[in-house]
Amino acid sequence: MIKFLDLKKVNQPFETAFKQKMEQFLEGGWYILGSEVKLFEENFAQYCGAKHCIGVGNGLDALVLIFKAYIQVGKLQKGDEVIVPSNTYIATILAVLGADLVPVLVEPKLETFNINSDLIEEKISDKTKAILPVHLYGQLAEMEEIQSIAEKHNLLVIEDAAQAHGAIGIGNQNMRAYSFYPGKNLGALGDAGAITTNDDALAEVLFSLRNYGSKVKYENEIIGVNSRLDELQAAFLNVKIPELDKENQIRRKIAKRYLSEIKNNKIVLPFWDNSENHVFHLFVIRTANRNELKEYLLKNGIETMIHYPIPPHKQKALKNWNCLSFPIAEKIHDEVLSIPLNGALNQIEIDRIITTLNNY
Structure with a gap:
């Protein structure tokens, strides 16, 4: 796994x-x-x-x-x-x-x-x-x-x-x-x-x-x-x-591989302009069938997370905002899926993640 x-x-x-x-x-x-x-x-x-x-x-x-x-x-x-x-x-x-x-x-921009x-x-x-x-x-x-x-x-x-x-x-x-x-x-x-x-x-x-x-x-x-x-x-x-910049560079390197090698029209990849304005704390993709993709990846030995499943204005704790509509935020929260990206991943694992996503 x-x-x-x-x-x-x-x-x-x-x-x-x-x-x-x-x-x-x-x-x-x-x-x-x-x-x-x-x-x-x-x-x-x-x-x-x-x-x-x-x-x-x-x-x-x-x-x-x-x-x-x-x-x-x-x-x-x-x-x-x-x-x-x-x-x-x-x-x-x-x-x-x-x-x-x-x-x-x-509202946010859908791309970023x-x-x-x-x-x-x-x-x-x-x-x-x-x-x-x-x-x-x-x-x-x-x-x-x-x-x-x-x-x-x-x-x-x-x-x-x-x-x-x-x-x-x-x-x-x-x-x-x-x-x-x-x-x-x-x-x-x-x-x-x-x-x-x-x-x-x-x-x-x-x-x-x-x-x-x-x-x-x-x-x-x-x-x-x-x-x-x-x-x-x-x-x-x-x-x-002292190792933070190195960690961030490793994350950017993995992100570049994901962005260039994941090719599946069912998956929307995140936007990045290749500058240092992104440290890829998370690599977040979007798909219309998020739960299906999450289950598929899990069956293939890849754990994912959802950041975040419920937008703030739909949380029970913020009931005064529950009546508001933010369709772009809601679309994002319905579609996002975070795939593994961190400095502890090895090349075999990265290859496997890319291949598995391409085969979805």
């Missing part, structure tokens, strides 16, 4: 270094916000070309804390509207709601799965204060167009980069939220997240917000939360950061 993602195999090259970090962790006796978190924040900020990195508990918290920080400094207030894609993982929407803001959904920048302006109202693009599946959204719209309407831009570690595109000074969930291109061995920014004032607020609203122990200046990057997870991430 070719697993969709074999995390043990993915992390096997790092096991010796992980064990060494674990021993240092135990010997050091400092378990929260220690030297490994500080080192990771320095390493990841440098990697991203950002002035600041704030390590937090997970990717959802990263987004929520960004919004709360903007509320704290007066650039947002509760009830403001935030433009978000209708095609995304529900965490994006939950982050907006978690900060007492109002999500306004915009990302928010359609041509449709954003028609959803902007007097209450709109921010745009939250999602770099879904590892491909950057249309940031040049989105940034232009934001500047025209004086809107904040907050990026959900939970799946896009290392994707390179238009330079920006935006706030970015990352997740280091184990399956990500840069994955921890548990939950972890981070925020990157060039804004000194916002960074100071975020460092405080993640730690009970405190800069000095037992002195709480603002209402904060407990969402600190775990010291041990930071240690593991420090081991893996």
Whole structure:
């Protein structure tokens, strides 16, 4: 069986270094916000070309804390509207709601799965204060167009980069939220997240917000939360950061093979312009008979996943949005299927995946 993602195999090259970090962790006796978190924040900020990195508990918290920080400094207030894609993982929407803001959904482009920048302006109202693009599946959204719209309407831009570690595109000074969930291109061995920014004032607020609203122990200046990057997870991430670009290049190499060698008119392949704007966290195909194809692949020893079967506006948790219609997002959620793509795959497995899909 070719697993969709074999995390043990993915992390096997790092096991010796992980064990060494674990021993240092135990010997050091400092378990929260220690030297490994500080080192990771320095390493990841440098990697991203950002002035600041704030390590937090997970990717959802990263987004929520960004919004709360903007509320704290007066650039947002509760009830403001935030433009978000209708095609995304529900965490994006939950982050907006978690900060007492109002999500306004915009359809994606069918080819890229990302928010359609041509449709954003028609959803902007007097209450709109921010745009939250999602770099879904590892491909950057249309940031040049989105940034232009934001500047025209004086809107904040907050990026959900939970799946896009290392994707390179238009330079920006935006706030970015990352997740280091184990399956990500840069994955921890548990939950972890981070925020990157060039804004000194916002960074100071975020460092405080993640730690009970405190800069000095037992002195709480603002209402904060407990969402600190775990010291041990930071240690593991420090081991893996130097290999992230290599992992992304391997993923792009496999993606190029899939895009050039999978030839089946029943299958729609994802769009990619061959730039470094895509790190292929996922390789997502579309087909009209998704469940049939999934079962066919499973019978042939290939495990797949669906990212995601239900669009956010159709989730029971978001019942106030259930009456809305987003046909492009709904079509995507009905047709997408993620096939295996990661650095642990060998050439025989890649050949088999391609051949099996071509024989469907």
